[in-house]
Amino acid sequence: MKQQRPIVIRNGRVIDPSQGIDAIADIVLMDGLVIGIDSPGATQLSNDWSEFDASDKIVAPGFIDLHTHLRTPGQEWKEDPKTASEAAVRGGFTTICAMPNTYPAQDNASVVGELTQRCASESDVRIRPIGAITKGRKGHELAPMHELADAGVVGLSDDGDPVMSPHMMRQALTYSSDLGLPIINHAEDRGLVADWDMNEGAVATHLGLRGIPNSAESMMIARDIELARITGGRLHVPHVSTAESVEIIRRAKSESINVTAEVTPHHLALTEEWVYGERGNVPMVLHANAYDSNAKMAPPLRSEDDRVALIKGLEDGTIDAIGTDHAPHADTDKVCTFTEAANGIIGLETALPLTVGIAAINLNLVIERLTVGPRAILGDGTIGTLKPGAKADVIIIDPDAVWHVDRTTLGSKSHNTPLFASNAKGRVLATFVAGGKIWDADGYGASDA
């Protein structure tokens, strides 16, 4: 982390849901920490301090992503810690959690230790590893969870692959229950549908693609919740995509079962119609741009009813956090037939454009679910807040700024997003990590610092 002179960020609209703050204020960063929030102009500048004018802009705690695919080790041609960091700061993320579906998998301390070391030297953001639930993520034997916890993992997941065996899932929830780490299970019952292309429904029927129904997700979430009920284990449901799933989680929470949930920006903003390649419109005639592989991911984009239910779940707190499921892929994985294409889209840099720009979700709520929500799940009180003493991870946002999504603006090594080559609304203008400005858009505020 770069150490810099103390900084005063002046006159911004500070939104910090952790303290219920939404007001014009100055904030002071020193020695890598937030040391105070003052009324505008109240802070007296010492000689060696720098000043940053955030007038007419939003100032918020740096975002936390619970769900980033770092592709490191093993697939560095898709992403590496440096480019993931470049993508994170452009999207306003100052802490990202790295999913364990790497090669080799994050299923022992030496692999996790090596990744942590690489991240510390190659990236500018905080990268928190997530360990595997089972050895090799194969679903047969538990990974050494104590060893992984000692190595610093913040959660356990076989992500990409569900823990299909109820027996294995039960043991995972039981064994981990005194570690305090969430078991994050990709909910997709492959016994129901093994091979699929997109959401089951009218669009799949029209396009002749193989569908997967909502129930493939909700029945596994229901199973996992019943297992959390009998084990007392801690369950976290990643990338919730269906209305039924939201309802099942809502009921579980009302019964005080230890479950949390996350939703992706793309499931909040986009629907299955995006597979048509016409930005969500239904074309009367399929042209060459149909079958857009950048609208393919697991879980798939669902129906408008599902999207609305997800937003409702985000609003009422059923869904605790927004997690990007940032999934970089090279052209060779995406420039092919829809059926051949890999699942997943990049998400760090488009989180704000999708949630605030396209889905038009309240900005304060989005910030809350990208800071307070994930920080509670990680149990780390030093991030996701601007309380004095917290890590000085701060971002400056213009929710109305329009930018063009292309190779020059994206920091990720990959550019597999359905927003590619289009204008996006909602931009992070500057990102500070540990009190140092890591990035700014088009030299924003450069003259101040």
Place this chain on the structure above:
Amino acid sequence: MIANLVTATRSSGAPLTADSKHLLDVDSLSPEQVHSLGSRAVEFRQLRASQPFKSDSLRGGSIYTLFFENSTRTRVSFEHAGKALGADVINIAASTSSVNKGESLLNTVLTLDAMGIDALIVRHPHSGAPHFIARHVNAVVINAGDGAHGHPTQALLDVLTLQDHLGNLKGAKLALIGDILHSRVARSDIISFRKMGVEIAVAGPPTLLPQGWTPGPNSLGIPGTEVTVHETVEDAIRDADAIMCLRLQLERQTSGLLPDVNEYSRVWGINAERLALASPGAPVMHPGPMNEGLEISTDIAHGSLSLVENQVENGLVMRMAVLEHFCAPTREVP
């Protein structure tokens, strides 16, 4: 032997003005264009009937067929059609190409496109493969069947075949029987016959219907694709003016969608008893290849009401009409 060298000028039908350079599915064609291609196909059929036919309307043009699935009638009729119009036709079977060395679909079609070809006729097991290819090549792309999505020339020849038999199709009732879920012929037929004003009655095992299709009105999800699903094949066939019997893929049994093919035959197969429920003289079509004795009984498949061989002949002349329209050389032929 070469006759009719210059007689193949268009003499009837509305002018063809497809707004799309490619033929990815029948949805891009207006009803007038479907009629016009049909009229042209009938002209070709008449020209072929009187004497051996060869035209030079596509002379100098190069057409590649690229098939990633097995095919008899579609590939051969495209080749025959292209040669009859004077084009150089080259056939590429994926099984003997560099695809077997791991070459990607993208690099395969870029390689072919770099030969400077005029048209690429593609069959692929993945829905949308022709759309993907059309995004990346200069050549005209003709879809010869993609996954469960579409088979536009089959739909055009099916419309022509039924038109030959019934005359005006408006208000006619077609029974579409069998595996709709996995059938590209079903999807393209629904779009093309609905375009011509045909009512479509559907029946098949519920496991082989698109998800969410229950007895009553259904569609492919866009206007102009409405069909009525019936609970029994008898209900669907009753008073139908024609029957389209779809092929049953034998692997549907092993993948758990059907108990066994004999039960399919007993409950959904087209036989004389069921055909008697249709309007008198109602013909039976099948896109082929047939599982004779399974989805269609032998006496019907080869009986007087079978249009299967008409479909094959119309397949050839319709593909001539399609190639003439979509692949007319844009370069000056020296």
